[in-house]
Amino acid sequence: MAPASSLPDLPRSRTHPFHPPPEYEQLRKESPISRFLWPNGVEGWLVTGYSEVRTLLADPRLSINRFNSPPPSVSVVKDRKPEAMLPRSLVAxxxxxxxxxxxxxxxxxxxxxxxxxxPRIAAITHEYLDRIREAGQPADLVTDLALPVPSRVICEVLGVPAADQAFFQEQAEVRSQVGAPPEKVNAATTALYEYLGQLVADKRRTGNREDVLGRLVHAEIAGEPAPQDIVVGQAMLLLIAGHETTANMIGLGVATLMDNRELIADLADTAKGTALVEEILRMHAIIQWGIIRRATDDIDVNGVRIAKGDWVVCSLSSANRDESRYSCPHLVDPGQPQAPHLTFGYGVHQCAGQSLARTEVRVVLRELFATFPELRITVPVEELRYRYEMWVYGLYECPVVW
Amino acid sequence: MPRVIVDENRCCGAGLCAQELPDVFDQGEDAVVVVLEENPPAELAERLEAVTFACPSGAIRLVRE
Known part of the structure; x- marks a missing residue:
């Protein structure tokens, strides 16, 4: 048994659903790189400052490689095997x-x-808006719009049959639960892996190069044919990351705009709408527990020595609220000088789908409020059910009337 | 005005530069950065600084001679 840690526990309670834990503010000011004990008993560095997060995420001495011991985690589920979370992909x-x-x-x-x-995203959005209108009030924007639209888009892009959306949404949801038992996570991963393995094998067999997975399975990587198991790993990453994150951002975007209705008009203009979406993205860094790296060498940064082998957790949500970068860090203000937010991460692992995500969030919000200008959530936004217990933050449901 | 220099080996293909300043940057094969205008006009100075800062891989450098 490891000796008891003398480190303080990781602060992780939110006092408002839109804001990261309040302790982060003091950390940013006094010790933006500090050591904590994570709930699973593993010690690590929590990085909370904007420039510190950027510097470290760009440092090649921090590895994203699949880890051979459990990283710091908010999950206290026993026997969680991090290497079973995903087959090899960009994020490993x-x-x-x-x-x-x-x-x-x-x-x-x-x-x-x-x-x-x-145009294609707008057309798909309207299909679901038409269904919402036909089904009548109230609607749940999460299940009726925010989830299915990005899911349909990524299906079309990757070349995954849209008919199988419900199947992979279900598996992705299991994998997103912080408290899911390992056997359930492994079963969901295996089911997805087998499904995508079949799909990718079919594309190779039929010579299909009409979609991203078809082109990837026929690609040469560093002069060699792409190994099929890694193509399947990449497919799983793109499929899951391609719908779950965007879906949650759309839900949080609607909730955010309820308190900022004067900004809804900005969506009609591409430049203003783009700036507004950047602010929504900055407010809600939905990878809520930060992103994990491991030091492959000693790193001296801002007077702190991160030792070889140490875990480093970069809090994107804290960096996005850094008072030294933003004049109104906790308010949606598209007019404030825009230091680029870190919601998509930073460094060579910055989100590969960020441009698609930005476009989807802007187009879905624009078409939603153009169709239902009087749209409102039926309860105060503080009373909605938020995904505190999930790796990806967001709303479980968003009941609306118009 | 600064001269624009890029490191194709560092570039990770996010394309933020080409999106923000399409007359200066483009994305070529494998989404890697291509410089279209090595000596951009002075009025772009501020946006060039912003794009250089935003580049996730640190592949852009502005050199003042």
């Missing part, structure tokens, strides 16, 4: 292995391509 690879895979994927998702997707 360091450069130089990471570089050719990253390129093969990001070339499919450039900002220019995301802009070209706008």
């Amino acid at each position: 690879m360091d450069p130089p292995e990471h570089t050719p895979w990253r390129r093969a994927i990001v070339k499919e998702m450039t900002p220019r391509w995301a802009r070209s997707m706008e």
